[in-house]
Amino acid sequence: MQNKRWHSAIPSLLTLLLVLAWLLPGLVGHDPWKGNESRSIGFVHSLLSGAPAAIPTLAGEPLPVHPPLFTWVAANAAQSLSDWLPVHDATRLTGGMFVLLALIFSGFTGRLLYGSEHGRLAVLVLIGSVGLLVRAHEAIPQSALLAAYALAGFGFALSLRRPLIGGALAGTGIGMAFMSIGAVEALALLLAAMLLPVMAPAWRTRASLAAALAMVVSALPWLLIWPLMLYQQAPGVLAEWWHVDTLGRFALLPAHGGMGTLYYLTFLPWFAWPAWPLALWALWKARRHGLTAPGIALPLLMFLSLLGVLSLTNDPREIHGLPLLLPLAWLAAGSTYTLRRGAANALYWFAMMTFLVVIAAAWVYWSAFDLGVPARLSAHVHKIQPGYTGEFRPLMVALALGYCFAWLVLLVLLKRTPQRPLIAWAAGITLAWGLAASLFMYPVNARMSYRSMISSMEPALPSHGCVASQDLNEAMRAMLDYWIDLRTLPVKSLAQSHCPALLVQYDENFPPELTADWREVWQGNRPGNRSERFALYRRVQARH
Structure with a gap:
């Protein structure tokens, strides 16, 4: 009996190992990079330097671009780890922690919606998503938003079995979404919650009313405490945040123009690969009688609600679309066992050929950067990146070789199962990031750091x-x-x-x-x- 349990636990352990190999490299060991990460670290540094906790502050100036949940958690992490890590590494680790929470809750949701095997598949689809790869390793508040959406989705699914607990978790997720980025993303979750009883009979029960009440009660503290704190300390900053960074995000207001209606659909083909074709297959299979089933209705409504709300904003950016990956991953996980053999084999061979090319290109460019061979390519890459001096780093090279060897061994050991394409692709993405973090972190840091x-x-x-x-x-x-x-x-x-x-x-x-x-x-x-x-x-x- 013990051997049987151990054998059944091996896939979960391998999935955990793959998640850690995908998530950990790149979280520490380099400077803050330009853009969103530098700004996030600036907020944390200001808080640690004595800025009021309720007032988002950057370099001495109030800058209420989003609520301070990520800043608060990262500042506490930086204080706790101050003897071992600088502030920017501790802040980046905070982002990694939120991403890990998102993976955990997305796996729980997959189990509830489709069965135990599908929890791992949802995680594999997420870590295999191209758009999440770099963002998961940055110090950005959108990582907290991703965890909030995963928690809310888990709460919606759990409310069918445990209404009060599920409703409370869903409300907490809505509150976390508000405290991570703002009212727009929380509004999308509220819209999904209101539409669930309309579309799916499973949420049209008395128990769902109890879940809705628990959701409201658990969300209210998140929605009220910080705005009240900010109003007491700086009512002008609160008014600026509400008018500029909340109401001002909507393109329907007369003072703003330029709706991003189609923007989020234009980048999804690469951003959400390989989740979106599998999600479309799930919808196609359910087109006649299954669209109201919980495993289809919940992710579909969460996707459409967020897509619809984001499409009405006037600041369309790829980073705002990160939570769109979650419902697509759930739909993809639910469709894996129904995928036709030809399509599954095509995805598997596409993954294998793609990442064989990635391996070859990575080692050639590493040789040009750090060894100066081939000379022409070396001159070209150093012209592009003039601030970097090549150096052979044995530990980094050994780590990169380890990733290549582990990926090749995994391909050899993989059996022909419906899960094989997703495992091969997720492992390939992990390989690509492992090579990037080991072979190219230093030249990239030279380019991206101030x-x-x-x-x-x-x-x-x-x-x-x-x-x-x-x-x-x-x-x-x-x-x-x-x-x-x-x-x-x-x-x-x-x-x-x-x-x-x-x-x-x-x-x-x-x-x-x-x-x-x-x-x-x-x-x-x-x-x-x-x-x-x-x-x-x-x-x-x-x-x-």
Whole structure:
């Protein structure tokens, strides 16, 4: 009996091993990267430096772009791990923790909707999704949103068996979605909850009323506590957040234009591969009599609700679509055992050939970066990335070889089962990320980090007085505060500035034109990046 239990536990253990091999590399060991990650780390650094917990603050300025759940959790993690990890690594680990929670709850949901075997399949589809690969390893609040959606989906599914517990979990997920990004994403979940009884008879019972009550009660604290705290401390910041970053996101308001109706459908073919064709197959199989079944209705409504709400916003971005992967993964997991043999074999061979090419390309480009061979390719890649000096790193090479060997062994041992294509693809994605994290983390870090550029600028800064800034992006402001404790004073015109120094960001095609009162003392950019340039000026004549 014990041997039988151990044998049945092996697939779950292998899935866990694959998840860890996919998730852990790249979470620590490199600088904050430009964009969303630098901004998130800037919020955490500001909170640790004494900013009010209720007021999202970046480099000394209130910036209520989203509620502070991720910042709060990451700041606590950074304090707890301060003896072992810098703030940016601890913040990135927080993102990884939320992604792991999303995988766990998505697996639980798959088990409830389709059966025990399908929980692992939902996880495999998620880690195999191309669009999640890089985002899962960044310090971004959208990782908390992904966990919130997975928890809400699990709560909706569980409410059919345990109404009060399921409703409470669904409400917690809705509240977490609000506290992660804002009201738009929470609204999409509420819309799905209201439509479930309309579409699916399974949620049209008295028990569902108890689940709905539990959902509302559990969601209310998440929806009310932070806005009340912010109102008490900074009512103006709350009003700005509500009008600009909540109501202002909707393109239907007269002051805004440019709806992103079709945007989220245009990038899904690569972003949600291989989930979307499997999800379409599930819908096709259920087209006549199964669309109201819980395993179809729940993920379909969650997908359509979020897609519909996001399509009415005026800031369409790929990162906002991360939760769309969850319902697609559930539908894909439910369709795996019904996939025709020819389609399953095609996906398996496509995965094998794709990642054999990835292996070959990775080692050739690594050789060009770190060994200088072949010489022509080496000259080309170092021209693209001029700030990187190649170096042979035995530990990183051994790790990359280990990923290649493990993937090849897995392919040899895989039996011809309906799960084989998903396992092969998820393992291939894991291989690709393992190669990226081991062989290319250093050159990518040289390109994506502001650290070296800020270090080169630091000697040119004034020893006394403030530094004004013009057109400086939020990521750069955050990293100046994080690396050298410099908080610039943003100005729209030089007439507003009384500072002896001015830092300007500009495009190389449109260099700044300043008066003779300013003298350029430094200019620079991230190595390899030409469009995003910076210049530091010192005032020649003091004001009287």
